[in-house]
Amino acid sequence: MNIDPRTKLIIVLCLSTLAIFIKDILFLSGILLITIMISLFFKVNILQVLREIKRLLYVLLAIAVIQSVFSTDGQVLIGLGKLTILTTVGVQKGLEFIIRIMIIISSATIITTSNSREIIQGLVQWRLPYEVAFMVSIGIRFLPILREEIKDSIVAIQLRGIEIKKTPLKKKLYIYSYLFTPILVSTIIKAQKLSMSVEMRGFRAYERRTSYMVLRMSYVDYLIIFFSFLCATTLAHLYIDQSVLTLSSLKRMSYFVYNSIRLRKFL
Amino acid sequence: MTLLGSIELKNLSFGYVKGKEIIKNINVNIDTEAITCIVGPNGSGKTTLGKLMVGILKPGSGEIYLFGENMAKMSLGQIGKKIGYLFQNPEKQFFSNTVEDEIKFILEIKGLNKEYIEEKVKSLLNLFQLNHIRTSFPLKLSQGEKQRLALAAILANEPEYLILDEPTKGLDIGLRNSLIQILKNLYDKGIGMTVMTHDYTFINQVSDRILTMYRGEIVEDKRNEY
Ligand SMILES: Nc1ncnc2c1ncn2[C@@H]1O[C@H](COP(=O)(O)OP(=O)(O)O)[C@@H](O)[C@H]1O
Ligand SMILES: [Mg+2]
Numbered sequence: 001m002n003i004d005p006r007t008k009l010i011i012v013l014c015l016s017t018l019a020i021f022i023k024d025i026l027f028l029s030g031i032l033l034i035t036i037m038i039s040l041f042f043k044v045n046i047l048q049v050l051r052e053i054k055r056l057l058y059v060l061l062a063i064a065v066i067q068s069v070f071s072t073d074g075q076v077l078i079g080l081g082k083l084t085i086l087t088t089v090g091v092q093k094g095l096e097f098i099i100r101i102m103i104i105i106s107s108a109t110i111i112t113t114s115n116s117r118e119i120i121q122g123l124v125q126w127r128l129p130y131e132v133a134f135m136v137s138i139g140i141r142f143l144p145i146l147r148e149e150i151k152d153s154i155v156a157i158q159l160r161g162i163e164i165k166k167t168p169l170k171k172k173l174y175i176y177s178y179l180f181t182p183i184l185v186s187t188i189i190k191a192q193k194l195s196m197s198v199e200m201r202g203f204r205a206y207e208r209r210t211s212y213m214v215l216r217m218s219y220v221d222y223l224i225i226f227f228s229f230l231c232a233t234t235l236a237h238l239y240i241d242q243s244v245l246t247l248s249s250l251k252r253m254s255y256f257v258y259n260s261i262r263l264r265k266f267l
Numbered sequence: 268m269t270l271l272g273s274i275e276l277k278n279l280s281f282g283y284v285k286g287k288e289i290i291k292n293i294n295v296n297i298d299t300e301a302i303t304c305i306v307g308p309n310g311s312g313k314t315t316l317g318k319l320m321v322g323i324l325k326p327g328s329g330e331i332y333l334f335g336e337n338m339a340k341m342s343l344g345q346i347g348k349k350i351g352y353l354f355q356n357p358e359k360q361f362f363s364n365t366v367e368d369e370i371k372f373i374l375e376i377k378g379l380n381k382e383y384i385e386e387k388v389k390s391l392l393n394l395f396q397l398n399h400i401r402t403s404f405p406l407k408l409s410q411g412e413k414q415r416l417a418l419a420a421i422l423a424n425e426p427e428y429l430i431l432d433e434p435t436k437g438l439d440i441g442l443r444n445s446l447i448q449i450l451k452n453l454y455d456k457g458i459g460m461t462v463m464t465h466d467y468t469f470i471n472q473v474s475d476r477i478l479t480m481y482r483g484e485i486v487e488d489k490r491n492e493y
Contacts, residue, residue: 158343
């Protein structure tokens with residue numbers, strides 16, 4: 001089934017907005033679960049995404065410790081005399097961070113299941129200027145390239161006989177910082193080449209462009225968008241009230257449903 | 268039995284995507300004291316085989332023994348100390364801001380002595396005729412210059428064995444002949460190599476053995492008689 005890129009964008013917007021604005025760890029885990037289920041539906045290779053995130057575990061540890069040292073809340077789990085090294089609140093903050101990142105990254109990969117041409121077209125049909133849409137899609141495209149570039153450099157360094165795992169931390173950091181400029185410069189060179197080739201093919205030659213490809217949303221798309229909004233606001237409400245649906249929130253929800261229907265017409 | 272002076276590929280298979288094998292059950296023993304050329308049409312899997320032989324790619328099934336040691340148990344760094352690998356696209360192996368640093372940086376990281384490094388860099392820049400561009404940005408060089416820089420950087424490590432993916436590509440006749448001379452000199456010093464190439468001048472001049480690949484298999488194994 002071919003889902004419109006705009007639908008995917010809306011799903012991602014809903015998920016990442018929730019991830020940013022909710023602070024409750026249970027809620028966040030619930031949203032993560034939903035995100036993973038949606039990703040599976042779009043046949044994202046979720047295992048690979050999770051594997052990538054595994055590397056952020058250090059950050060989790062760092063945040064947990066920093067939060068523990070500098071805040072006085074929570075129970076002390078590990079302490080050195082008066083210095084608290086790990087508290088329950090610290091652990092919680094760290095976990096929240098990692099879950100949030102997981103939601104954002106795995107939901108963002110949903111967009112990459114559309115090709116860049118479709119994404120551009122989707123944005124253009126949302127009345128975004130073509131140049132801007134093009135830029136956004138190139139941006140999305142460039143991230144994996146940048147990652148490849150970093151990977152390649154690290155492989156190349158190791159192949160020159162540097163055992164990166166056995167290198168002491170200080171030297172390792174030195175090597176990584178050394179890589180920074182060349183990778184940046186090579187990315188800029190790539191971007192220059194890209195812009196040149198794009199101009200050569202007559203990009204922006206005419207004011208108006210017509211497209212061979214025109215995206216049309218099917219009723220499935222509308223249904224998905226509707227449910228995304230519905231779920232997102234319901235979750236947000238549940239989170240704000242922290243109580244089961246009250247009459248007033250039901251009223252607000254129906255107002256929202258009404259709005260989404262209007263939005264549907266707009267789209 | 269495994270041989271010490273060899274790279275041994277045993278029942279080696281590999282595919283980038285499941286169900287589509289690019290390397291199909293290759294069994295071959297490569298003598299690391301000789302020059303082995305791997306030829307074959309574009310897309311036959313030469314580059315893929317080379318990447319497997321230096322551990323950039325991991326075998327789907329089968330094993331590779333490098334000097335008698337199972338490569339699955341070696342880190343890229345350990346392999347890199349023994350083998351110098353020239354990428355088909357040499358851009359992929361640059362990580363420095365200047366031509367000079369490309370050779371120097373690794374030697375510095377290894378903590379070698381300053382005079383030795385200076386001497387080494389100078390002789391390599393001379394050998395590969397890179398002196399006039401020592402402060403240029405590697406990615407802005409011409410194809411031939413990139414090729415030479417990549418080789419120079421590899422040789423700075425004094426590897427025991429070389430795997431070169433199309434080393435003469437992009438070189439004019441003069442540069443190619445001087446490269447062939449350099450490789451011959453290395454060979455005389457006892458450094459063997461595997462060379463993926465289409466360059467028959469090169470093959471006829473230096474190879475001891477020619478393996479022909481076709482669709483992921485070795486279809487011909489020929490010794491070169493001078
Ligand atoms: N990173 C990759 N992902 C998927 N397929 C690849 C990749 N690299 C090469 N291939 C495919 O593997 C086959 C062999 O490629 P390669 O080893 O580069 O051949 P050669 O070097 O002999 O020209 C080709 O069909 C190519 O399309
Ligand atoms: Mg190749």
